[in-house]
Amino acid sequence: MISAEPFVSGKYLIDGNWVDAKDKTTVINPANINEVVGHVALCSEQDVQNAIESSERAYHSWKRTPLEERAECMRAAAEELKKIIEENVSLYVRENGKVLVEAKKDLLRCVDIMLQGADEIFEWSKAESLQGPQKVIVRKRPRGVAAIIMPWNSPLILTFKRVVPAILTGNTVVVKPATNCPLALMAFLHVVESHFPPGVINVVTGSGAMIGDVLCTDPRVRTVAFVGSTETGKDIIRKSASTVKKIYMELGGNDPAIILDDAILDEKAITRLRMGILKAAGQVCSAIKRIYVHESRYEEVVGKLTKEFQHIYVGNGIQPDSMMGPLNNKNQFDYVTGLIQHAKDSGANVKTVGIKLDPDTWDQGYFMLPSIVTGVNQQSEIVRAEQFGPVIPILPFKTIEEVVEMANDTEYGLRASVWTENEDLAILLADQLDAGAVFHNNHTIFQDLHLDFPGAKESGLSRETRHCGMEYFSDSYGFAN
The missing domain is CATH 3.40.309.10 (Aldehyde Dehydrogenase; Chain A, domain 2)
Structure with missing residues (x-):
């Protein structure tokens, strides 16, 4: 028996409100193309602008929120996610096509990413002293609104590896899931966003070209994190250049x-x-x-x-x-x-x-x-x-x-x-x-979630991290004495 559509079906998230979209398209099961798993909202350009505005408004207070409070919000969300993993595994399989074992690992790993990030934020945030002709202290701070544009193949892990460090370091996010496979990811984000102030996490869905154009050209968006094809990545770089955004990309591979x-x-x-x-x-x-x-x-x-x-x-x-x-x-x-x-x-x-x-x-x-x-x-x-x-x-x-x-x-x-x-x-x-x-003697992923090594040449931008990707969503600045 096919279960009812999830709460997030056909909706998008702005300023803490899940809005039922007027225009939608279907999400089908790749194992049975006659089965409709759910619907995905087709957001308008104004919807995307509203999401950016919500993120910008929330950023000014969220960046001042103490680290302990940010970490506690993340841990609480992770504990609640643990309770809904089983009920979302089948949803993820039905919209993505992965087998049960692989799908469940993806969902469990999201919780791990959240818990490790909540621990790592304290080590990452420590100021660093540089010795030389003068005393220089290096400090870190968030950048602002981050656009998180994600693919359909492994949407949960890839999104959480970016959303978690972005909001822990004091940024706010606009997430754009893939139209082919958004539902399990949005079901997870529905739980997570409820533990954070409205506007810290916003979600828009629909046309990748239109939404990408708006996010990449809007000066209020200070960071763009993208996973997908190299050709699309190049297009994002071109469009982001006008406002000199920080770019974090994982692109194609061979x-x-x-x-x-x-x-x-x-x-x-x-x-x-x-x-x-x-x-x-x-x-x-x-x-x-x-x-x-x-x-x-x-x-x-x-x-x-x-x-x-x-x-x-x-x-x-x-x-x-x-x-x-x-x-x-x-x-x-x-x-x-x-x-x-x-x-x-x-x-x-x-x-x-x-x-x-x-x-x-x-x-x-x-x-x-x-x-x-x-x-x-x-x-x-x-x-x-x-x-x-x-x-x-x-x-x-x-x-x-x-x-x-x-x-x-x-x-x-x-x-x-x-x-x-x-x-x-x-x-x-x-x-x-x-x-x-x-x-x-293996070809796999890094088991330690603190580590990440983006690709060389046309496979990515931004270099290795030991802090769960937190530096991708932050800037360092020096204080000289």
Whole structure:
């Protein structure tokens, strides 16, 4: 039985009030495109202006709120969120497509982000003394209104990693969720915003182009945090330049995994490889998107990974046996399908394997079995593109110099991984790879939520943090004596 639409369906949030929009569009279940999960408000330009005004008004008092009070508001909100995780897991699966295990981890991680942020704010806020010809004290302060523009693939974690440090450091926010997958995020924000003064958190939904234009050009918005495609990121940078905003961006990726000749490829290693490729059906910015294998291990890797993929059950994420859900939307499904077809037409060998959990309803959703692509080269489209789907090209290499050149031969630089038993060699390669972070014998995320390392080149802006991202939403200033 399909549950009733959530409270936030078709609404937007301004100044503490959830407004039922006149104009709406539907949010559908990617595992069953005939199912309407809820509705999303189509905000007007005036609605966005009102959200900015609300944020600006709230900022002047919120920035003066003591740290202890901010942290206590965050902790109280986190404790309440814990109570509604179970009831929102299925909502998230139905609008996003992730399997239950992955969806629940996302929701739990939001609570962790809040609690760690509430602890970290005190360490972050400490003044720093610089010794030199004169005594200089470095202090930190918030910037003002922050626009948080988020994608559909992992909307809860990515939004909370920005909203939490923004408001803890004294800013206010206007959040723009993705139209394809806003409901679980907004259900969480509904709980969180109730623990803060009206206007600290505002939420607008609808046209990304229009809302983005307003947020990026309004001088009252002092920071823009965006996660999404590199092309959209470039457009945001151009539009934000007129008012010299601070920009925090996590953009596209084409992550390489480099497997050296001494790598241990036991069952656990192959499982880690598979998870690095197929988590969220490959719809992860920092997923493995191309594998380079030393020629002496090439056939072994192709064989073992193919065998691993053969046991993947693909189906509706709400089913406990499902190991991989559908792609989130038709545009992404058509794009990945087109990439695979073009690879076939170009002479590549595409091996599609896996198990359809429910063949009778397969065509009712954006389901896709995982594919391994061989017989391609560095210039092949499927190697150079950010596939964002359950498909992985595998290429052989001969020398370290060759594979470093191939791995770096991209405009992206988000993540990379090196698979070898020689840690010194892994570090040597990491120093040569154009990536914001390099993992050894794994391709995953940072378990410590204090840490974050945005991408290099066209994969992002702003550098590493040890304070849950708080510096992205603040400025440092010096007091000289």
